[in-house]
Amino acid sequence: MENLRFWVKVRGVLLPISSVAVLIGAWQIAIAMNSDSLVPGPWAVLLGIVELAQKGLLVKYVVASLFRVTWGFLGAAVLAIPFGLMLGWYRRSELAINPLIQILRPISPLAWIPISILWFGVGDLAAVYLIFLASFLPLTVTAMNAVRNVSAVHLNAGRNFGLSQRQLILKVLYPAAMPQLIVGLRITLGISWLVVVAAEMIAVNSGLGFLIIDARNAGNRYDLVIGGMVMIGLIGLILDMLMRSLEKLKFLKWSYVS
Amino acid sequence: MAQRGGAVVERAVKTKLSLRGVNMVFRRDGNEVNVLENIALDAREGEFVCILGPSGCGKSTLLNIVGGFIKATSGQVLIDDEPVAGPDPRRIFVFQERGVFPWLTVEGNIDFGLHKLDKAERQRSIRHYIKLVGLEGFEKAYPQELSGGMKQRLEVARALAVNPDMLFLDEPFGALDSITRLTMRGELLRIWEAEKKTILFVTHDIEESVQLADRVVVMSARPATIRRHVVIDIPHPRDISSPRYLELRDSIFEEIGLAHTV
Amino acid sequence: MRKLEPILWPLALAVALLCAWHLAVVWTATRVFPSPFDVQRGLAELMRKGLLWSYIGDSLFRVSLGYLSAVVLGVPTGLALGWYPVAAKAVNPVIQMMRPISPLAWIPLAIVWFGVGNTASVFLIFLASFFPIVVASANGVRNVPIMYLQAGQNFGLRPAALLRRVIFPAALPQILIGLRIALGVAWLVVVAAEMIAVDSGLGYLVIDSRNAGKRYDLVVAGMLMIGLIGLGLDVGVRRLETVRSVRWGFRNE
Secondary structure (H helix, E strand, O other), X not given: OHHHHHHHHHHHHHHHHHHHHHHHHHHHHHHHHOOOOOOOOHHHHHHHHHHHHHOOHHHHHHHHHHHHHHHHHHHHHHHHHHHHHHHHHOHHHHHHHHHHHHHHOOOOHHHHHHHHHHHHOOOHHHHHHHHHHHHHHHHHHHHHHHHHOOOXXXXXXXXXXXXXXXXXXXXXXXXXXXXXXXXXXXXXXXXXXXXXHHXXXXXXXXXXXXXXXXXXXXXXXXXXXXXXXXXXXXXXXXXXXXXXXXXXXXXXXXXXXX | OEEEOOOOOOOOOOEEEEEEEXXXXXXXXXXXXXXXXXXXXXXXXXXXXXXXXXXXXXXXXXXXXXXXOOOOOEEEEEEOOEEOOOOEOOXXXXXXXXXXXXXXXXXXXXXXXXXXXXXXXXXHHHHHHHHHHOOOOOOOOOHHHOOHHHHHHHHHXXXXXXXXXXXXXXXXXXXXXXHHHHHHHHHHHHHHHHHOOEEEEEEOOHHHHHHHOOEEEEEOOOOEOEEEEXXXXXXXXXXXXXXXXXXXXXXXXXXXXXXXXX | OHHHHHHHHHHHHHHHHHHHHHHHHHHHOOOOOOOHHHHHHHHHHHHHOOHHHHHHHHHHHHHHHHHXXXXXHHHHHHHHHHHOHHHHHHHHHHHHHHOOOOHHHHHHHHHHHHOOOHHHXXXXXXXXXXXXXXXXXXXXXXXXXXXXXXXXXXXXXOHHHHHHHHHHHHHHHHXXXXXXXXXXXXXXXXXXXXXXXXXXXXXXXXXXXXXXOOOHHHHHHHHXXXXXXXXXXXXXXXXXXXXXXXHOOOOOO
C-alpha cells in the first residue's frame, strides 16, 4: 500500500515536469528547423540569463522591479483596505462611490502614464504611483465585498455581547474579513506584477520590463528578451506561492472549507 | 408476519431484483473499509421495498451498486436475471431534489429522457406526468422558482417519464420539512399504485419505512448486514394510529434497540 | 426618497468631485492640467474631427478579434482540460508559468512573428483573454456535481450527448464568469497595446496627445472614454448572466 502512494506522488511530480520538458524540447526543435529565425532556442536563452547574472544586471533589474511593486502595493494596501472596509460598512458611502469605481476600473493603469509623468516626472516615483493605482481599486473592491460577506450572525453575536462600534469593527469585522482580504491581496499582487512590467516598458529605464524592450531595441537580443520573460514568469510564480502559503496559516484556514 | 434473514417469497410473482453475497470494500489511504457484508436481498415485481438503517451505514452505497454506479467488490446483482453492468434507463435513480437540472424548465426536465420518442408523444408524456405529480401551471418555471417539495415531485416525474421498470430513491424527502414529507409520502404511494413500478427506497426514518413499504429491510450499522426483513401487511391507506401499525413499528424499534420514551 | 438614494448619492459625490477638480485647477493656476470644461471641449473637438469614433472603432475592432478567437479556442480547450484531469495536471505548470507574464512582455516576440500593426495587438489580446477563459471553463467542468453526470448516464446518454446536454449547461455559469473577466482584461490590454505598438485607437490617443503636444485635455478625455466603454462592455456581458437558463448559477447578483 505504501508503495502505491509513493508512486502516485512520483507521478504527480513527473507529469508536470515531463510536460514542461516536452515543451522545451519542441521549442528547441522548432528553432533548429527554422535556422534563420530571430527567435533563439532554450539553450541560448539560458546562456543569455547567465550573461546577465555575470554582469550583475540580473539582480539589479529584479530588485528594481520588486522594489517598485513592493512600495506601490504596500502603499495601496495600507490605504485601500481600511477605505474599502469603511465603504462596505456604511452602505450610503458605497452607493455613492460605486459608479465612480465602475468607471475607473476598466481604465488600464497604463492609461494613467501621461498624468503620472506629469505629476512625478519620468522615473521610479511615476512607476510606483502606477502600481499604487493598479492595486488601489481592486483592493478597495475586495475589502468592500469582504464586509458584505461577513455573516450577520457573527455581527449580531458581537452586538449581543455588548461590543461598541469600534470594538465590533476590530474584533469581529477584521478577523471575519481576513481570509477574503488575503485572497484579494494575492490576486492584486499578481496584477501589480503584470503592471510593473508593462510600466517599465514605457516609462522607466530599469527593471525586467525595461530589459525586454531594451534588449530588442538596442540590438535584437531576443535571447535576453525571452530570458527576461522567463524571469518574470518565475518571480511572479514565486510571489503567488508565497501569498498562498499565507492562506494556509491556521488561524485563517477556517474559511477555506471545501 | 416478520421473518428472519434470507429472501421471502410469499406470492408467485416474478423476482425482479436479486442480490447474493454482495460485499463492498472501499480502499482509502491504504486502509480497507468494510461497508457492506454479505448482503442477500430480493425484490418482487411491483413491490415497494424500504431499506432502513442509520446514517452512514452503507445503504446509499447499496443503492448505488444496484443502480450500476458502483461495482460491488464481490457478489452477484441480478435484475431480470441479468447482471447489472452500469446505469440503465430501465432503472432510474431519484436523488434528493438537488438532482433536478437547474438549466431546464419543468417541461425540459421531464422531457430529458424522452429523446427517442417523436414530438407528439413527448408532448403527451410531459402533460401526463406534470398532471400526475401535480405541477400544472408550472410548465415553464425553472427549478429555482420551485419549493423543495415541488422540485422533488419534478424529479419523480422526470424519472417516471421514461417508463422505467424500477425506481431507486435515496432518502428523497430528507431535505424537506416534516409536514411536506407527509404529503410527499402520500403522493409517492399514489403514483406507485397508479404506475405499479418496483421501488427501492432508502431511508433512516422508521416511521417513513412503515408507512410506505410492503417490506422493510432493516440494516445494521457499518459494516452493514441485513438484520431482518419485516413484512408490512397493512393495506393502503394505512392508519398510523392503528394497533397493527404500532406493533410493526415497535418491532423495528426493538430490533434496532431503541427505547420507547424520550 | 429612499428609492432615489442609489441615484442621489453617486450624483452628489460626482458633482462634489467635479467641483473639487475644477477648483483645484483654478487655485493652482496650472497651465497644463485640464479642468472639467477643458476635457469636455476636448471631447467635442475630437467628435467634430471624426477622430473619436474612428479611434473607438479601432479599439473595439481589435478587442473583438482577439477576444472572440480566445473564446472560440479557449472554451473547448478548457472543457477538455476539465474533463481529463490528467491533461489538466500536465498542462497546469505551463499555465502557472505563463500567467504572471504580462501580455505586454510578449510585444517583442509578437512583432517578430506578426510585424508591427494590427495582428500583433490582436495576438496580445488573444493571449490575455485565453487563459482566464480556459481556467474558468475547466473549473466549470470540474465543479459539475457528480449527481448530474450520474443522472445523465442513468438516462442512457452517451459521452458526446452527456457533454452537450449535461456538462456544458451545468458549467455555463462559470464559463460566463470567465468570459466576463476575460473581456475586462482584453479591454485593459488593448489600450496598453495601442500605447506601444500601433498608431490608432484610444490607447494611442492617450499617449499621443501627450507626446505630440501636451494636450492633457485630450488625455483625460481619452481616459474617460476608455472607462465608459469598458464599463459598457462589462454591463453587456453581465446581461448574459441574467438569461433564465443560466441565472441559477449566480446566486447573489
